[in-house]
Amino acid sequence: NKIPVIAIDGPSASGKGTVAQLVARKLGFHYLDSGALYRLVALKTMQLNTDTQNPIAVAEIAIHLNVFFKDEHIYLDDTIVTNAIRTEQCGIVASQLAAYPQVRAALTERQRAFRQLPGLVTDGRDMGSVIFPDAVLKIYLTASAEVRAQRRYKQLIEKGMNANIADLLQDIQKRDERDSSRSIAPLQQGVDAKLLDTTSLTISQAQDAVLSWYNDML
Numbered sequence: 732n733k734i735p736v737i738a739i740d741g742p743s744a745s746g747k748g749t750v751a752q753l754v755a756r757k758l759g760f761h762y763l764d765s766g767a768l769y770r771l772v773a774l775k776t777m778q779l780n781t782d783t784q785n786p787i788a789v790a791e792i793a794i795h796l797n798v799f800f801k802d803e804h805i806y807l808d809d810t811i812v813t814n815a816i817r818t819e820q821c822g823i824v825a826s827q828l829a830a831y832p833q834v835r836a837a838l839t840e841r842q843r844a845f846r847q848l849p850g851l852v853t854d855g856r857d858m859g860s861v862i863f864p865d866a867v868l869k870i871y872l873t874a875s876a877e878v879r880a881q882r883r884y885k886q887l888i889e890k891g892m893n894a895n896i897a898d899l900l901q902d903i904q905k906r907d908e909r910d911s912s913r914s915i916a917p918l919q920q921g922v923d924a925k926l927l928d929t930t931s932l933t934i935s936q937a938q939d940a941v942l943s944w945y946n947d948m949l
């Protein structure tokens with residue numbers, strides 16, 4: 732497959748989504764927020780009151796997920812859920828369901844379908860390692876847990892949602908632990924991924940770093 736993919740993986744609230752979107756816009760590429768898919772499965776599972784401990788039932792939901800991305804918005808069964816999937820609750824459940832191999836398998840082809848001309852920028856946990864192993868550029872984007880908690884706090888407040896820094900920091904650490912220790916597609920920096928630590932970088936500096944690496948590849 733000759734369609735270029737830039738894969739940006741990293742822990743939650745690292746700012747990888749913001750950076751990936753900006754890079755996609757700059758290059759005129761498509762953008763896939765893979766975490767949103769896991770969050771959508773979580774939301775639907777909660778809506779249907781499906782047992783989150785049942786991998787087969789949750790995978791069934793993932794297979795039939797009726798989702799549509801348009802501009803900045805995400806539709807689930809024709810309802811806008813752009814903000815609804817951003818709650819901490821949704822993130823926590825998403826991370827539980829993401830540990831099931833059946834759920835990951837159910838979402839694999841759906842993610843690969845986003846690879847379309849002229850190219851794709853995507854972010855998640857296993858974009859470079861599992862979904863797009865032939866990505867032209869793989870980046871592991873991270874920041875200290877404290878800085879990530881602050882960024883998530885700002886993001887939630889800007890959306891008019893409630894947030895508490897200490898709780899966010901605890902959630903982030905718990906989620907890092909779960910995402911890094913699971914046996915399938917764990918969160919880790921691949922040997923072929925470039926490290927981008929954004930603890931003391933602005934968004935625009937992070938964006939420039941990605942773009943300059945990409946230009947070096949051409």
Ligand code: C5P
Pocket residue numbers: 743744765766767769770822825826827829830854855856857858906910
């Ligand atoms: O990136 P975000 O925080 O929105 O992702 C929510 C959860 O979905 C993560 O904590 C992770 O467990 C899961 N996820 C994943 N693989 C991806 C993207 C997200 O396992 N590629």
